[in-house]
């Protein structure tokens with residue numbers, strides 16, 4: 001009973017965070033994203049393994065997130081404005097409502113899922129699980145978050161250069177249920193100035209996906225906390241190139257998905273175009289449904 005109560009509570013959260021009117025709730029207890037992923041698996045069996053891994057990750061994250069309280073983030077408006085003006089993220093490590101035993105468990109479960117689907121090498125899996133048990137784990141996570149968010153102004157994405165391969169990916173996924181709560185709180189604030197940068201205003205991470213609204217505006221979606229923010233519909237979020245002639249754009253056959261690739265920095269970003277769609281964006285589904293587009297972009301010489 002506990003589990004189903006948690007699941008329905010979490011579904012409310014997900015729906016209330018969607019930018020457009022949410023569709024009717026499914027009659028089954030399964031979350032909509034999982035149903036969509038199962039439909040996708042039937043339509044595209046070659047994505048089955050990626051879909052099964054995604055369902056396992058979403059299921060685990062949903063259970064964790066239902067236990068994480070909404071944080072009380074005490075930030076004065078002047079400090080927020082100065083962070084915004086400097087292009088610095090605003091969630092400080094101390095703001096994240098981390099319960100360490102729960103976070104260590106989430107790290108372990110994330111690593112196990114990635115290992116089960118061969119997305120993590122056995123040696124790296126072992127090293128990451130050991131790190132989670134280590135007494136130096138808490139300062140390591142703090143150092144990783146602060147250096148990748150740039151909240152203190154000193155951004156260094158390679159702060160853990162001697163860490164096992166895949167640690168970044170595991171930390172991003174394991175921290176998400178906790179960090180997403182901060183984004184949820186801050187996205188409600190209406191006293192913040194506009195944010196014009198390509199990185200996340202809340203946690204400083206890069207966008208991993210984007211959505212084109214019915215009004216043809218683009219919103220970027222953070223690859224770590226899943227927050228959304230409006231961004232110029234042409235410019236490259238990775239290098240701020242805004243020369244239209246140096247941006248390549250191509251669409252998937254069904255017209256729901258697009259890729260926008262930059263010929264200056266060679267990075268690309270995928271988008272869900274709601275103008276041709278029947279439902280709102282679902283990051284957990286759309287990032288998987290567009291794996292063939294990643295292959296196409298990489299084949300053209302771009303990097304994700």
Ligand SMILES: [Zn+2]
Nearest residue numbers: 200203222225
């Ligand atoms: Zn973020």
Ligand SMILES: [Zn+2]
Nearest residue numbers: 236239262265
């Ligand atoms: Zn670029």
